[in-house]
Amino acid sequence: MSDMLSIIIPLFNEQDNIEPLYAKLDAVLPSLGHPYEVILVNDGSSDDTRERLDVLAGRDTRLRVVHLRRNFGQTAAMMAGIDLARGDILIPMDGDLQNDPADIPRLLAKLDEGYDVVSGWRKDRKDNPIKRNFPSRVANGLISAISGVHLHDYGCSLKAYRREIIKGVKLYGEMHRFIPIHAAWQGARVTEVGVTHHPRIHGQSKYGIERTVKVILDLMTVKFLDKYAQKPMYLFGGFGLASIAASIGFFLFMLYCKFFLGKSFIETPLPLAVVMFMLIGIMAILMGLIAEILMRTYHESQDKPTYIVDCTRNCKEPDACVAAQPDGAR
Structure with missing residues (x-):
């Protein structure tokens, strides 16, 4: 049986984007040959996002709608979606129509090559070059240099994860962008693929140049947890x-x-x-x-182990050695 997909989409004041987004998803997902669910997380929107999501959920039972009591931020909303997801492959994306659902097959194709995490790379980004693009380049360079995991676009929400890679991961602050780092440090195979980026048509961007400061502070936290969590x-x-x-x-x-x-x-x-x-x-x-x-x-x-077992041979538990397969085999 094909792996089930969970598409996770945080939404904050995106009332005008909901119907077009649903239409794009509905044009792509049924043709993929995978069972799927779409988890739409309303992050305390103050417009008509809540009502429009409820209408959609009434029309399509494959849509799972979550309403948060207030605006907790993109990372918290994404975490809510991850916690509720039932799929084997988790695909978060933005709900502002700048990510294109038509790129999902490209992410899945990379997973089929044996990768555990596939990150989208907005090569031709359609954002303000001063307020968005330049700070993003600075942040991406810093993250790559400090983490040792070299990706061009950590800020792209469109990614694909195998469920076991982010099992037990808890996200805070702006930490959702650092999941590929966490996965790589746990031994996962991480890659990136170019994706389409559309200009925003409806609504207002929720991010500005101040986000770079938050990213740097969160990066310091991630680096500390990697190097010194076991021996502070x-x-x-x-x-x-x-x-x-x-x-x-x-x-x-x-x-x-x-x-x-x-x-x-x-x-x-x-x-x-x-x-x-x-x-x-x-x-x-x-x-x-x-x-x-x-x-x-x-x-x-909590009986938390300080290690991660890759595979076993002749132990009491059933043998499992996925990582020992040849590259590309799954």
């Missing part, structure tokens, strides 16, 4: 020891100034620097110890 003391403790070393250095220089240059302690800010850096160092180490306790509580109280 390495980060906090390392910073603490560096601060203590700086404090000792300032103290020795303070003594040098006193006995060799004849300067009184109160003539320089060195005593304050000694105390400040020593306190910062001690506090950082104590924070590291607390983080270590929290991490152990997290894993042990």
